[in-house]
Amino acid sequence: MSVCFQKGDNVAMDLYQAAQERIIITAHRGVSGGNIPCNTIAAYDAAVAHGADMIEIDASMSADGTLFSFHPCMEGAHLGKNCRIPEMHDDEIRQLRYVNYDRAHTEWGLCTLDEIFERYKNKCFINVDKFWDHPQKISELIRKHDMKDQIVVKTGPSKEMLDIIEQYAPDIAYLALISKNDGTHEELKKRKINYIGAEVLFSDEQSELCSEEFIEKMHADGKLVWVNSIIYDWHAQLSARHSDDTAIAYDPEKGWGWLADRNFDIIQTDWTLALRLFLEKTGRRYRK
Numbered sequence: 491m492s493v494c495f496q497k498g499d500n501v502a503m504d505l506y507q508a509a510q511e512r513i514i515i516t517a518h519r520g521v522s523g524g525n526i527p528c529n530t531i532a533a534y535d536a537a538v539a540h541g542a543d544m545i546e547i548d549a550s551m552s553a554d555g556t557l558f559s560f561h562p563c564m565e566g567a568h569l570g571k572n573c574r575i576p577e578m579h580d581d582e583i584r585q586l587r588y589v590n591y592d593r594a595h596t597e598w599g600l601c602t603l604d605e606i607f608e609r610y611k612n613k614c615f616i617n618v619d620k621f622w623d624h625p626q627k628i629s630e631l632i633r634k635h636d637m638k639d640q641i642v643v644k645t646g647p648s649k650e651m652l653d654i655i656e657q658y659a660p661d662i663a664y665l666a667l668i669s670k671n672d673g674t675h676e677e678l679k680k681r682k683i684n685y686i687g688a689e690v691l692f693s694d695e696q697s698e699l700c701s702e703e704f705i706e707k708m709h710a711d712g713k714l715v716w717v718n719s720i721i722y723d724w725h726a727q728l729s730a731r732h733s734d735d736t737a738i739a740y741d742p743e744k745g746w747g748w749l750a751d752r753n754f755d756i757i758q759t760d761w762t763l764a765l766r767l768f769l770e771k772t773g774r775r776y777r778k
Contacts, residue, residue, distance in 0.1 A: 512777060525596050569588060625655065625658045693727045
């Protein structure tokens with residue numbers, strides 16, 4: 491598996507090897523809070539400082555064809571403004587500022603994928619979400635920065651989408667988003683795709699996707715399994731309520747402990763530091 495990069499002071503590492511050594515912590519949109527909004531350079535810097543192995547970024551394209559790290563269709567919530575990034579030119583976007591939780595504007599503007607790639611090159615892994623919206627453009631940008639081994643992309647595994655991955659991103663580390671075990675794993679092994687694993691979504695503990703058998707099968711085939719402790723919508727659980735909410739508000743063992751004990755390789759969280767400290771305190775961060 492070719493997913494390697496230099497972290498820190500020229501210490502060679504790769505994602506697969508790192509996952510054999512420790513649970514990989516992915517910071518969802520960086521680390522936000524107070525006056526620091528998500529998807530900003532400040533949020534990504536905070537994530538790295540808090541111990542994230544990987545930062546998750548979103549991708550939206552301007553009317554000028556520039557890729558910005560911004561979650562599509564969230565302009566009202568994050569910018570407090572009735573606008574649409576895809577309909578705006580770069581100079582207009584550069585004037586925008588995020589709002590904080592109290593809806594007051596902050597100093598933080600939108601950053602481009604170019605800026606993020608250069609800032610975090612050789613510092614942490616990067617997951618580009620919403621890759622399916624602009625696969626060719628994002629793939630070209632990853633190659634431009636010579637970061638195809640440091641960056642992971644993901645999409646749903648429809649035939650049409652996999653055809654696009656084969657066409658534009660066959661050499662870039664790819665995770666399939668799956669909500670059922672329907673033969674996607676076997677199909678992906680046949681494809682000319684740098685298939686490194688799956689992001690599993692499940693609302694029930696009885697799901698095959700969170701079973702020891704499924705995870706062991708993936709590991710036996712040299713693949714990684716990503717799970718989400720984040721929650722977008724309380725009514726749409728991504729990991730059967732073994733979530734950040736459960737860990738923070740009720741019991742970290744039922745939240746993060748359950749996920750760690752299932753032997754997932756990558757956990758995406760909105761609480762990077764708290765998750766890292768919990769895993770380290772309970773002896774679960776590093777593989778025995």
